[in-house]
Amino acid sequence: MTAASAHAGSAADRVDAAWRVLHDVLDPEVPAISVTDLGIVRDVIAHGDGLEVVVTPTYSGCPATEVIEQAISDAIAAAGLGPARVTQRRAPAWTTDWITPAGREKLRAYGIAPPGSCASAATGNVSPIRLMARDVDCPRCGSPRTERLSAFGSTACKSLYRCLACREPFEHFKPI
Amino acid sequence: MTTAFAPLPTTASTSSSVSSATTASIVFAPTPLQAYLLRISDTCLIHAQRLAEWSGHAPILEEDIALTNLALDLVGQARALLTHVGRQAGFDEDQLAFLRDERDFRNVTLAELPGRRAGRDFADAIVRNFLLAAWMNVLWAGLEASSDADIAAIAGKAVKESRYHVAHAADWVVRLGDGTGESARRTRQAVDRLWPYTAELFETDDVDTAAAEAGLGPLRVSLKPGWDAIVVPVFAEAGLSIPATGAFRSTGSRGVHSEHMGYLLAEMQTLQRSFPGGQW
Numbered sequence: 001m002t003a004a005s006a007h008a009g010s011a012a013d014r015v016d017a018a019w020r021v022l023h024d025v026l027d028p029e030v031p032a033i034s035v036t037d038l039g040i041v042r043d044v045i046a047h048g049d050g051l052e053v054v055v056t057p058t059y060s061g062c063p064a065t066e067v068i069e070q071a072i073s074d075a076i077a078a079a080g081l082g083p084a085r086v087t088q089r090r091a092p093a094w095t096t097d098w099i100t101p102a103g104r105e106k107l108r109a110y111g112i113a114p115p116g117s118c119a120s121a122a123t124g125n126v127s128p129i130r131l132m133a134r135d136v137d138c139p140r141c142g143s144p145r146t147e148r149l150s151a152f153g154s155t156a157c158k159s160l161y162r163c164l165a166c167r168e169p170f171e172h173f174k175p176i
Numbered sequence: 177m178t179t180a181f182a183p184l185p186t187t188a189s190t191s192s193s194v195s196s197a198t199t200a201s202i203v204f205a206p207t208p209l210q211a212y213l214l215r216i217s218d219t220c221l222i223h224a225q226r227l228a229e230w231s232g233h234a235p236i237l238e239e240d241i242a243l244t245n246l247a248l249d250l251v252g253q254a255r256a257l258l259t260h261v262g263r264q265a266g267f268d269e270d271q272l273a274f275l276r277d278e279r280d281f282r283n284v285t286l287a288e289l290p291g292r293r294a295g296r297d298f299a300d301a302i303v304r305n306f307l308l309a310a311w312m313n314v315l316w317a318g319l320e321a322s323s324d325a326d327i328a329a330i331a332g333k334a335v336k337e338s339r340y341h342v343a344h345a346a347d348w349v350v351r352l353g354d355g356t357g358e359s360a361r362r363t364r365q366a367v368d369r370l371w372p373y374t375a376e377l378f379e380t381d382d383v384d385t386a387a388a389e390a391g392l393g394p395l396r397v398s399l400k401p402g403w404d405a406i407v408v409p410v411f412a413e414a415g416l417s418i419p420a421t422g423a424f425r426s427t428g429s430r431g432v433h434s435e436h437m438g439y440l441l442a443e444m445q446t447l448q449r450s451f452p453g454g455q456w
Contacts, residue, residue: 060333061252090256090329093336150238151344152245160238176336 011046014081018044018051021079025071029064029155030173032110035072039098042089050083051076056094059156059176096175107173108139113146113161115175136172138163148172200449202267202275208386210261211282212393213327215383215429216315217257218283221273222437223308224250225444226291230301233292242344246305249337256330274448278437285426286373288437299352299359299366306345307370307407311377313338314402315394323391346410353414364416371419376426377403383429 009017022044025035035041035055043054053072057065069086076084096115099107104114116135137144143165150160158171206214227247234240258269286308290296316338319331352363378400388395411418428434447454 057333059249059252060256060330060337061248061250063248091325091332093329093333095336150241151340151347152238152242156245156248174340176340 014051015044015046017079018053018076018081018084021075021081022053022072025068025075027064028067028071029062029157030107030110030112032112033099033103033106035068037100037103037106039100039103040068040094041072047085050085051081053084053086054089055086056089056092058094061156064155096173099173111139111170112158113137113139113170113172115173136161138166138168139170140168141166146170200275200452201277202271204265204267204272204276204280206261206265208383209390209392210264211383212387213257213261214282215284216319216393217254217261217272218281219287219308220250220257220312221254222281222283222440223287223304224248224254225440226287226289227301227305229292230298235298239348243301243305246309246341246344249334249341253330253334253337256334257327260326260330270448274445278433278441279431281433281437281441282429282431284373284376285428285434286370286376288428288434288440289370289373290436294436296369297362297366299362300369302345302348302352303363303366303370305341306349306410307374307377309338309341309345310403310406311399313342313406314399317402318394318399321391322393327392342406346406349410349416350414353411353416360415363414367416368419372422372424373426375421375424376429379425379429381430 019036019041022041023034023036027033027035027038030038038058040055040058041053042056043052045052045054053076055069055072072086073084076082099114107114113136135144136146136148138146138161141163143163145164146161147164148159149162149169152158153160153171157174157176159174160169161172162169224247227243227250230240230243232240234243254273255269258272262268262272286304289300289304291301292298313335316331316335320328320335322328322331349363352359354360355363378397380395380397384395384397387393408418426434428437
């Protein structure tokens with residue numbers, strides 16, 4: 001497909017096509033789920049001959065942010081939908097509550113325990129001790145008998161757990 | 177990842193508003209409102225630099241990873257704020273981080289006190305991390321109501337990250353303070369070393385007043401009750417007593433730093449100072 005052919009469609013068609021493309025743009029840190037599964041794409045807007053993709057960053061210091069933005073604009077351009085500009089919308093802040101049900105299933109199948117809900121609820125008073133989530137089920141055998149090994153893992157968004165039933169270690173996507 | 181440095185001295189960074197190949201330092205005289213934001217961005221940045229010194233050196237692997245992940249969050253928060261301030265002043269985040277001189281940094285002194293490199297104890301890193309994380313948590317919560325929508329948005333993200341920082345740091349304060357006789361002794365010593373620098377966290381000056389009047393952010397003194405509400409119960413659980421606050425006041429947030437700051441900046445800034453405009 002060429003850029004010229006895509007431009008023949010209406011703005012709404014191009015936006016729909018862009019969403020379909022975005023469903024296949026994977027998170028480089030967690031290549032099991034797409035940017036739409038992750039819930040970071042807030043909007044796709046057609047401007048003249050280009051598209052604007054509005055994303056909300058996950059963590060302030062996430063090193064994948066720039067990579068994700070580049071992957072999005074590359075994928076849109078490769079699909080012949082014209083030049084894409086990625087812009088950031090910080091408010092409201094991204095929360096793991098925005099990860100779609102399908103995304104959670106993909107995480108589990110990939111071996112990462114998905115985050116629990118109510119992550120975005122503000123805690124009036126920080127309760128600093130005993131933060132460890134109690135509802136982390138093993139993504140492999142499903143047992144709730146798990147223990148945290150490390151508060152942080154290979155990326156800022158994950159912690160390390162171990163299943164006490166099947167003994168497998170696994171990662172947990174932290175609720176935030 | 178490979179690093180490609182611009183050859184010296186022919187290539188200046190094209191994005192710079194200064195000729196960075198020939199200008200080693202930038203001069204930035206912030207307004208009171210910009211200074212207010214620099215106090216926060218610089219505290220995040222310098223604290224992150226100190227935490228990152230533990231990379232490869234923490235007593236256990238899990239904590240090595242944790243401290244550097246906390247630093248990563250702090251760098252991200254600093255970047256957002258520096259970009260915001262720099263946009264108003266014609267500088268980018270890298271210029272503000274790497275090309276300002278010591279007097280132009282506004283971080284609280286507590287953030288810059290020596291860490292691992294100067295032989296300070298792991299307990300110092302833990303206690304400082306807790307005291308600053310609690311302060312940042314209360315500060316971010318206040319900034320969520322900022323009249324500057326960008327600052328409110330940055331704070332809305334950062335406050336959630338800071339909850340993890342407080343929780344993690346508090347866990348360690350209790351573990352060390354209520355641990356063995358040796359860990360308790362060393363944690364008490366760290367508290368005694370660091371506590372005098374906490375008074376600065378709640379000072380009020382013209383910069384705070386200007387920010388509060390503009391609705392940009394809270395007075396530092398207003399953060400004290402929220403900070404106490406976090407710190408006091410954790411110290412109690414850790415078996416640590418809270419020292420009395422003396423007359424000493426540190427002055428990093430006004431740009432007058434401890435003798436440790438120059439060494440920190442020398443290390444943090446050396447790459448951009450040596451290879452102006454060098455990019456990853």
